[in-house]
Amino acid sequence: MTQTVAIIGGGVIGGGWAARFLLMGWDVQLFDPDPEAERKMSEVLGNARRSLPGLSDVSLPPEGRLRHCATISEVADGAVWIQESVPERLDLKRKVYQTIQEHCAEDAIIGSSTSGFKPSELQDCATRPEQIVVTHPFNPVYLLPLVELVGTAKNSDALIHRAKDVLTSVGMYPLHIKAEIDAHIADRLLEAVWRESLWLVKDGIATTEEIDDAIRYGFGLRWAQMGLFETYRIAGGEAGMRHFISQFGPALSWPWTKLMDVPELTEELTNQIAGQSDAQSGHLSIRELERVRDNNLVTILRGLKAQDWGAGRILNAQDARVTKIANSIDDVADLSQPILTVKRAVPLDWTDYNGHMNEARYLQAFGDATDQLMLMIGCDADYIQSGGSYFTAETHIRHLDEVHAGAEIEVRTQCLLGEGKKLHLFHQMMSGDTLLATGEHMLIHVSLETRKASEPAVQVSGPLAKLAKAHAALPRPEGAGSAVGVRAG
């Protein structure tokens, strides 16, 4: 049966909660007195719809129903979970809980998105304090898995367990914090960086952009996958966490920050950290951790390359500086032979669990080869902007041999036909002397306006005719024209 959640407060955080629950198949009742609430909610939901379902590799349940409610009594009706995201004022929150508890089911869970208040403060003055916990999420709530779950002795174990189940069922990671503390965990770390960053800006050492770059081109990439301690465990090298503390711990007493109250690194604290680190990561050796880290970093960095953002933009600029492949057929030394269109190493994120290049990545490399050839015949970004392009209509790949991450591969491309609307290409992928695969592709020139087949403009048809003529004398490559399981006649 479809479950119902009540969302109180529909801003960035409340709207994010609503979107996550909706897309995970819950019915959502939303209360927000802001006259702009419906518009804001629909914007957050639009963002969530384009990003969350595809984050999954399987189909999510049908989207739930969203209902805007005019009162707290209406919003709480029938809800098994009530998420409060009203402004950070304790008196306001307490008043909201009193009204909620007049109307909600006694076994509903009331979660607060508060970053600033402890659960004991929220429970004070409540009719049924045992119903209230902190469930502190991170923006964007519909994408980031972390939610800090904090209760007090007044919450039963059964309620905490149930809260974890609900949060897990909507794809989140409930981090159950056993002792309450101001700002929970993550915001204390954020607060420390925020304070130090304010000093750096105030003292004129760095701008906001320089601070962001120092994060996202460096340790931010490590933290997205491992966090602080596991990263330092690797930095400690073969001797691990204890070595790291002994080597770098003394810096604690150096004036490396303006934030100066510092715990003493006693033997006891060292043992505690090293022991916890063993429990966390001791099942992997430092070498294994390094490989995991590098796989993750390559994956993240290459993902950012595809988005041309952050560290990925830096890598794209570097590629542009070092590329040796001609961007025009006029720069190809010998146009009478199949021409070099891809020359690269097989990246880690193109391989599957056993280290071989995944079958889809063969087509990615052939697609890159096709893109390069299009560039060489003048079908470049400007031309595409002007409204013409080629779409792939058909592909035939023969997988002839395996290849591993790190291997250098080259694709050479023969033009079988380049006439009118048609472009018929044959790619050969080699690693050294080994033929790994062939890719045969039929592309059709289209008008991007009508999405229908059209003749290419002369700045493309000209160079293409030159290429087709130069390749006309080449023998038809082995494997061209064949169907799956059938040799060409």
Add this chain to the structure above:
Amino acid sequence: MTQTVAIIGGGVIGGGWAARFLLMGWDVQLFDPDPEAERKMSEVLGNARRSLPGLSDVSLPPEGRLRHCATISEVADGAVWIQESVPERLDLKRKVYQTIQEHCAEDAIIGSSTSGFKPSELQDCATRPEQIVVTHPFNPVYLLPLVELVGTAKNSDALIHRAKDVLTSVGMYPLHIKAEIDAHIADRLLEAVWRESLWLVKDGIATTEEIDDAIRYGFGLRWAQMGLFETYRIAGGEAGMRHFISQFGPALSWPWTKLMDVPELTEELTNQIAGQSDAQSGHLSIRELERVRDNNLVTILRGLKAQDWGAGRILNAQDARVTKIANSIDDVADLSQPILTVKRAVPLDWTDYNGHMNEARYLQAFGDATDQLMLMIGCDADYIQSGGSYFTAETHIRHLDEVHAGAEIEVRTQCLLGEGKKLHLFHQMMSGDTLLATGEHMLIHVSLETRKASEPAVQVSGPLAKLAKAHAALPRPEGAGSAVGVRAG
């Protein structure tokens, strides 16, 4: 002409520098008195060789030559760049510089990997202080782009400019810090988090693992792409950075950290931060920034899914909980029809610049469909572990219509032949009633030991025979058996 770099100190950092320069085509001369230096260097280089070249989408220059040197005079000979990564003792570093400067070219650049010393401290006592700068990298040096470049008034603008060029040419991002300060920028931020984390561990609030989870499932994913200020700019919503400071700034005076010396948030400091943030991100609206952020997050999260690590592991567990596709042909309701093998939304990272699903991702979806079918006939992880599997030999794709991010797609699979070593499949990809593409695939059963064709074992051949028999009566699908540009006869 190949350039030469001298690397002094071959530990984790020095070895990382050496590996990056080598793979970017530089000859490397390495000096490290550690008797284990050659082994350590070869291990770092091994890690770098498997990850760095494929990070690029183009071919890197041929790898340079690595030479281990016995003395500083030998290592400095002919080097245009000298990178010092010896232990963090000022007296030692100063002594090393004196020896270097007796032997190196006067126009060589001497970069120090120090995190703890300011360039003025390093330049003190040097013969030619103008040659020395701080170039502080981040581990792993061969993957992370950030390097903090810090000089003093003694360094000429020309030298700083040249240093930037060299660092950029090896794929790094030189962040030029204009005013020297203890620990530069990034390590001050790290130090703040490290101190706060030590308190959390010491006070028993959280373990090292819980702190790491609080980072990597939450703000670490944001920081990998945007850093602190740009993230907060988004959190401020339509009103931007100034609103964020006015809303959250007051928390600065709350006891959210044990690190207590805090700058006063004057109007002047607020203006400074808001102005810098405008300069950094003002060319994009908050809505645009949100979309960029979400694209990046989906890309990072889906990358981590493929690695089954961190936040990606959480997402995989969620997929396993919600999947509705049968894992065995015995659970398929109607085996006489093509069977459902993929049902998912098109993720953001499967689309190209114009929002359409990229051609290679059609094959990824068909590959996923094939994997699902293999699972259904008993060719699962245990079977593969036992030494048998299917390899794709041939693929024929017809691209019939376009599809956008977020659209729900389904693949249904017909078994054309499942006999002996051969498995001949035909996939149809639909979005609603629209046929998007067909994929015809010939797979061959192989022994993973010999990598040669072999008969499947009975736990696979049995279910496959059942499936092939159930599909034998189905009509041959339109498009099967055709070659590129040629209709099937």
